[in-house]
Amino acid sequence: MSSIHAVILAAGQGTRMKSKLYKVLHPVCGKPMVQHVVDSLDTMQVSNVVVVVGHGADKVRETLQDRVIYAMQEEQLGTAHAALQAKDALADKAGTTLLLYGDVPLLSKETLSKLLAYHEEQKAAATVLTAVVSDPTGYGRIVRDETNEVSRIVEQKDASDEERLITEINTGIYCFDNQKMWDTLRMVKNENAQGEYYITDCVAILREANEKVAAFSAVDPDETMGVNDRVQLSMAESYMRRRINEMHMRNGVTIIDPASTYIEADVTIGSDTVLLPNTVLKGNTSIGSDCKIGPQADLTDMDVSDTVCISYSVLTHSKIDEGATVGPFAYIRPQTHIGPHAKVGDFVELKNTIIGAGSKVNHLTYLGDSEVGQDTNIGCGTISVNYDGAKKHKTMIGDRSFIGCNTNLVAPVTVGNEAYVAAGSTINQDVPDGAFAIARERQTNKLGYAVNLPRKQSE
Numbered sequence: 434m435s436s437i438h439a440v441i442l443a444a445g446q447g448t449r450m451k452s453k454l455y456k457v458l459h460p461v462c463g464k465p466m467v468q469h470v471v472d473s474l475d476t477m478q479v480s481n482v483v484v485v486v487g488h489g490a491d492k493v494r495e496t497l498q499d500r501v502i503y504a505m506q507e508e509q510l511g512t513a514h515a516a517l518q519a520k521d522a523l524a525d526k527a528g529t530t531l532l533l534y535g536d537v538p539l540l541s542k543e544t545l546s547k548l549l550a551y552h553e554e555q556k557a558a559a560t561v562l563t564a565v566v567s568d569p570t571g572y573g574r575i576v577r578d579e580t581n582e583v584s585r586i587v588e589q590k591d592a593s594d595e596e597r598l599i600t601e602i603n604t605g606i607y608c609f610d611n612q613k614m615w616d617t618l619r620m621v622k623n624e625n626a627q628g629e630y631y632i633t634d635c636v637a638i639l640r641e642a643n644e645k646v647a648a649f650s651a652v653d654p655d656e657t658m659g660v661n662d663r664v665q666l667s668m669a670e671s672y673m674r675r676r677i678n679e680m681h682m683r684n685g686v687t688i689i690d691p692a693s694t695y696i697e698a699d700v701t702i703g704s705d706t707v708l709l710p711n712t713v714l715k716g717n718t719s720i721g722s723d724c725k726i727g728p729q730a731d732l733t734d735m736d737v738s739d740t741v742c743i744s745y746s747v748l749t750h751s752k753i754d755e756g757a758t759v760g761p762f763a764y765i766r767p768q769t770h771i772g773p774h775a776k777v778g779d780f781v782e783l784k785n786t787i788i789g790a791g792s793k794v795n796h797l798t799y800l801g802d803s804e805v806g807q808d809t810n811i812g813c814g815t816i817s818v819n820y821d822g823a824k825k826h827k828t829m830i831g832d833r834s835f836i837g838c839n840t841n842l843v844a845p846v847t848v849g850n851e852a853y854v855a856a857g858s859t860i861n862q863d864v865p866d867g868a869f870a871i872a873r874e875r876q877t878n879k880l881g882y883a884v885n886l887p888r889k890q891s892e
C-alpha cells in the first residue's frame with residue numbers, strides 16, 4: 434500500500450449547536466468528537482495527520498496537542514477551501530489522503546481500513562464513503578449515472594425535489610490520490626445555495642476529467658452520522674455508548690443493565706467484573722478483574738485493582754487496591770489511596786488520604802490529608818480536623834491502632850502504632866506507640882436527680 438496521509442476538517446463554527454463550546458470539541462462518551470476522529474487513525478500507519486482549525490483553534494490545539502500538524506483556515510469559506518489549507522503540509526507527498534470531518538466521530542477503524550483497501554483496489558482518483566439511510570435530510574446526496582457510477586454529490590440545499598428522494602448520502606469521508614486532490618480542490622467554485630466552496634464538487638470535477646471516482650458503502654450507516662446539533666449529538670452518544678458496552682461485554686465484563694451503564698471511551702475493565710445498574714465510569718478509569726461495581730457508582734479517573742467492590746458511591750482521581758470494599762454511600766476525593774482489603778463504609782468521605790492494608794473506616798467519618806497504617810480501626814464518627822482556616826495539616830495514624838467513636842483528630846497530629854484513643858476524645862497532642870489517650874470531660878452522675886427534671890405528662 435502507498436503512503437497514507439489524513440486531513441481532518443475542524444474549522445467550522447458549528448452554529449447549529451448553539452453553544453459556546455466549539456462544535457468538534459463537544460464530547461461523545463467523554464471524548465471530544467475531533468479526538469475520536471484522530472484516535473480512529475491510531476493503528477493505521479498514517480504518515481501525516483493535518484487538522485484544519487479555525488473557530489476555536491487554540492482550544493483544539495490544547496485538546497490534540499502535538500499529536501497532529503495544524504493548518505489554519507482564517508475564514509470559513511467551505512469544506513473545499515478548508516481542505517486546501519492543508520496543502521502546504523502535504524503538497525510534495527505521494528500516496529493517498531484520507532479526508533475526514535471532525536464532526537463525524539463514530540467511524541470505526543475497520544470501516545476506514547476497508548475504505549482504503551477498496552480505494553487501492555479500484556485504482557480510483559477518489560473514493561467516497563457513502564451510506565444508505567432512512568432519513569437523508571441535511572446530507573449531501575450521491576447522484577449516480579446510468580451505469581451506476583457516482584457522477585456528483587448534491588448538497589441538500591442545492592438538490593431538486595427528485596434528488597432529495599435519494600437515500601444514499603455522502604458521509605464526508607473520502608480517499609483521494611494526494612496529488613490529484615490539490616489540483617481538483619483548486620478548481621472548485623462557490624456557485625451554490627450557500628456561496629461556499631464544497632469539497633463534494635471534486636467528484637463532478639474528477640468525473641469530467643475522465644478520472645475514476647469510486648463509492649464504498651459503509652456496512653453500518655449509524656457510524657457515519659454527522660453531528661450538527663444537540664439532537665444528533667445525543668444520537669451519537671447513544672450509538673457510541675452501545676458500542677463501548679458491547680466491546681466490554683465481548684471482552685468478558687458482565688453488564689447487568691447496559692441501558693443504565695455509562696462507560697466513557699478510554700475506560701478499561703478486566704474480565705469477570707460485574708457492572709450493576711446506574712454505573713458511570715469516566716475519564717481514564719481502569720478497573721481490574723473480578724470486581725463488583727455498582728449499583729449507583731460514579732467513578733472518574735480511578736485506578737481500581739482486582740476483586741474490589743464499590744456500591745452507591747462517588748469516587749474521583751484515586752487508587753483502590755485489590756480486595757478493598759467501598760460504600761455504600763462513600764465519597765472518595767482526589768489523591769486517596771485505599772490499600773488492599775481495606776474497608777471504607779457508609780457516609781465516609783476521604784480526601785488526599787492513605788488507608789493501609791486491612792484497615793477499616795466503616796461509618797460516618799471524614800479523613801482529609803491523613804495517613805492510616807495497616808489493620809487499624811477508625812471508629813464511627815471520626816473527624817480529621819485538617820483545616821485551621823488558613824492551611825491544611827496532616828493526621829498520621831500508625832498500624833494496628835484503634836480510634837474510638839466520635840474522635841476529633843486536630844491536625845497536625847500523630848497517633849502511633851498499637852495506640853488506642855478513647856471514644857469522644859479531641860486529640861490535639863501526639864499519641865505515642867502503645868499509649869491509651871483519653872481527652873474528654875469526666876462523667877458525673879448526680880444520683881436521684883433525674884426524678885426532679887421536667888417531663889411531659891402522659892395522658
Ligand code: UD1
Pocket residue numbers: 442443444445446457485506508509510511512514515534535536537571572573574586588602603604605630631632633658659660661
Ligand atoms: C457536509 C457535506 C455533506 C455531507 C455531510 C456529512 C460538504 C459541502 N457537505 O455537510 O455532503 O453529507 O457533511 O456529515 O462538504 N468545515 C471547515 N471549514 C469550513 C466549513 C466546514 O473546516 O469552511 C468543517 C466543519 O468544522 C465540519 C466539516 O467541515 O467538521 C463539515 O462541515 P459542515 O458545515 O458540518 O457540513 P455539512 O453541512 O454537515
Ligand code: CA
Pocket residue numbers: 534536659660661
Ligand atoms: Ca456536518
